[in-house]
Amino acid sequence: MSSNLLVNPALVDWNGHHGLPRFDQVKDEDFAPGFDAALGIHEAEIEAIASNPEEPTFTNTVVALETAGDELSRVSSLFWGKAGAHTNENIQALEREIAPKMSRHYSKIGMNAALFSRIDTLWEKRKELGLTLEEERVLERHWKGFVKAGAKLAKAEQERLADINEKLAGLGAKFGQNVLGDEKSWSLKLSGEAELDGLPVFLRDAMASAARERGETDGYMVTLSRSIIEPFLTFSTRRDLREQAFKAWAARGQNGGETDNLGIVRETLSLRAEKAKLLGYENFAAYKLDNTMAKTADAVNSLLRKVWDKARSKALEEEASLGGLIAEEGKNHEVMPWDWRHYAEKLRQRTFDFSETELKPYLQLEKIIEACFDVAERLFGIKVVEVKGVAAYHPDVRVFEVRDRDGSLKALFLGDYFARSSKRSGAWMNSLQSQHKLPLKNGATGELPIIYNVCNFAKPAEGKPALLSLDDARTLFHEFGHALHGMLSDVTYPSVSGTGVSRDFVELPSQLYEHWLAVPEILEKYAVHHETGKPMPKALLDKVLAARTFNAGFATVEFTSSALVDMAFHTRGAVEDPMAVQKEVLDEIGMPASIVMRHATPHFQHVFSGDGYSAGYYSYMWSEVLDADAFSAFEETGNAFDPVMARKLKNNIYSVGGSIDPEETYKAFRGKLPDPQAMLKKKGLAMVEELSGSDA
Structure with missing residues (x-):
């Protein structure tokens, strides 16, 4: 790698644990010069591909594009990861500058006439090239990407499109920062039993921690973090305070100024x-x-x-x-x-x-994480083991190794579970590095996926366990389902790796994975009381399962x-x-x-x-139609961990990324495309008479 061209080599030469970035060696002020250098390197690589005097081939054009921009990808993944999960004023200022700059850079590539001519030549004669199915998909993705980037437009229209994309990038960055700004600036301090009436201990602990984080030496703080605002709206008996908090939550991004x-x-x-x-x-x-x-x-x-x-x-x-x-x-x-x-x-x-308060002592964050990992081992044969003492981008972030049945290293996984004021709300999965098998200019062949999950669970008081709601537990399973999509990827080309699929297919692996949280043998093993260690009573477990469509x-x-x-x-x-x-x-x-x-x-x-x-x-619901039908495939066997279905699931859904058309890969797994009735039934929204005679 040409790291000598960068101010701080740690931005691209990732020599930490099994190739993890050395987060502790990267400072905020490194990013601006790092981006400038990495953009320059990528620009030179693109120019070399476009001006290659040889006839275009899949290798000298498409494969070259797939591996170009490695430095930029690394700087970008570090920066955008921090911008979402641990930001500050310096990062936000740079984000407003970098977003349009990146847009300009990619607009210029998309409108490079010589480069598109090479791609277009390959596209026109694609049937003669002897490409694999994955290679056809990769070529199609590049060709359509160039067309959507304006490659076929006249020069003036291309310039206008580039201008639009640049403006949209800046607007998107500012939109997210504004929401975070409103979330950070609002809080409601409570004190005294009258204001705390109805609030269970776990919520009071979380609100006390939030108050300490915001510099208060005492009292309790309602914040707009979903892990605090939702339980507050659930348990507070003070309607006036619920109304005040709800209106602040609903008004994010619409406060004037x-x-x-x-x-x-x-x-x-x-x-x-x-x-x-x-x-x-x-x-x-x-x-x-x-x-x-x-x-x-x-x-x-x-x-x-x-x-x-x-x-x-x-x-x-x-x-x-x-x-x-x-x-x-x-x-x-x-x-x-x-x-x-x-x-x-x-x-x-x-x-x-x-009640939620009765259920929550049985849903410890640590145990639900273990449950997530156990399900992955039962279905896919992988083992997830925490590695202590490895620095990440925040002290709360934990590092795990993911190993295959034979003990070989399959992926690295980072878990960032607790809410903080430097993190945007919600939960998400992203990758620092995606799996692929192509040779790189540093001499390596292929890359190990480095995947991370970000959540916003309420951080407990010192010495107390983090307790989750049932929705929180589902969120953790959901995001780990996305992570598995990245970590189990087994493709050759980076652009179709892992979650590189159509938007309305990408939620299938995550929403499907949620189903295993409610499998009785998983709850029986991992839903144990945080004080006594005793499993959730069967009577309570039965009630939880009965209430799934409530x-x-x-x-x-x-x-x-x-x-x-x-x-x-x-x-x-x-x-x-x-x-x-x-x-x-x-x-x-x-x-x-x-x-x-x-x-x-x-x-x-x-x-x-x-x-x-x-x-x-809409894609969450589109994928929900798929996931309800997909889990039915396991239910029909009578075994939620049926090895034959698990193998088909891994080989046709979790490992193939975007290398196969999603309709085809789903049919390869299930034998047919689904009907929405399975999803409606799962939600408790389907009428009995509508289901009679259906395939669901």
Whole structure:
């Protein structure tokens, strides 16, 4: 590697534990010169490929592109990892500068006429090249990528597209920073039993830790971290405080001033619409859906509306039940969004005779991590072992080795589990390094995947165990499912490695993995009381399993309304008043006043903090159709760890990345494409008569 061209070689020469970066040797001020040098190296590599006097071949063009930019990938993965999980003002300032600079760089590559000519030549004669299926997919990905980057546009249009992409990159960076800014700046300090009434010990401990982190020497702090705000809304008996906290949570990105996101949303939608038109698409949704399983906005909306009607009916039934509890208490207020979680928890206690507080002592973070690893070993034969004393990017981050059945090193995994003010909200998986088998210019062949999970669980008080909610436990399994997609990857080319699949397929491995949390033998082994070590009583376990579809109407309405608004934005084009469009969509579908979108427009980071899930938030549900059907394959064998199905799952889903068309790889695993009925049944939204005679 040409690390001598970089100010700090540690940015690219990763010589830590089994090739892990030496995070402790990289300083914030190293990134700006590091990016400049790495961009220059990549530019030179691209020019060498484009100006190669030899006839284009798959090796001298496509393979060369696949391995170019290694330094830039390394600097980028370190920087964006820190920007998301442990940021500060210096990193944020650089992020606003780097995002448009990177956009300019990749626009220039995408519009390199000589380079595209080589790719286009190979594309036109692809049937004569004797390519493997994976190589055909890689070539197709590069060719379509260049076309979508404007390679076929006239010069003036190319320049306008580059300008649009640069502006969008800057807007996306600012959007995410604004949401984090609102989350960091708001808190509600509580003291005295009257203000703490109803709050269980685990939540008080988390709120005390949050207060200490924010410089308070005493008291308890409600913050907008989901791991604190949601349980606070669930357990607090103080309706006035619930309303205050909820309104702050719902208003992120819409508070006026420097962190207000509405102007960013308006400009983003306008630029995306213009970009789609430049590239010959009817709208931005058509542009984004072009290379997905869904393919069209009509197909997406058809699924969403089918689910919406059932979810809304179910949610209204749930609301009526909550209203009954309010009336029983002698109160006469309507069910409002800050009431729902509180009364839903009371209803769950009454219906299933258990509460979140009763369940939580059995869901220790350490044990759920062990459960995650055990499921992976039972299904895929891998062993995950923690390595102590290896520095990561924050003291809370833990490092693990992932080894195959024969003991060989398969991957490195980093787990970053606790919320902090320097971390954006939510949970995600990402990679520092993706698996592939190509020879590199440093003499190595292939690379070991280095994958990390980021979560935002409440950090416990010193000496106490971290206790999770059932949703937290599902989140941990979900993100480790993504991690497995990266770690079990077994492809040749980096661009189709691991999660390099279509957006509406990428959630399948993660959502599917969640199912194993609820397998009785896993809960029986790992859901043990943090004080006594005794397993969860069978009576409680049975209640937990029976309650899996409780509150499904609420959860599905929260999600589906967000997905429908996302699709409306990106099929309409430029929007003058985003909040008016949001209201129009919600009014038209009959959004209950007691529920809000899971992600309202001003803090909808999936869609506006970059365009990863723009016109793509639906993909969680699309993948849910797949995952419900996929787990049914195990249920049909009578063994959640059936070795034949597990082998098919690994070979056709988790290891092939994007090297095979997702429809084909799913059919190779399951023998058919799924019907939405399995997903509706899993959610408790399907009617018995609708299921009779179906394949689900």
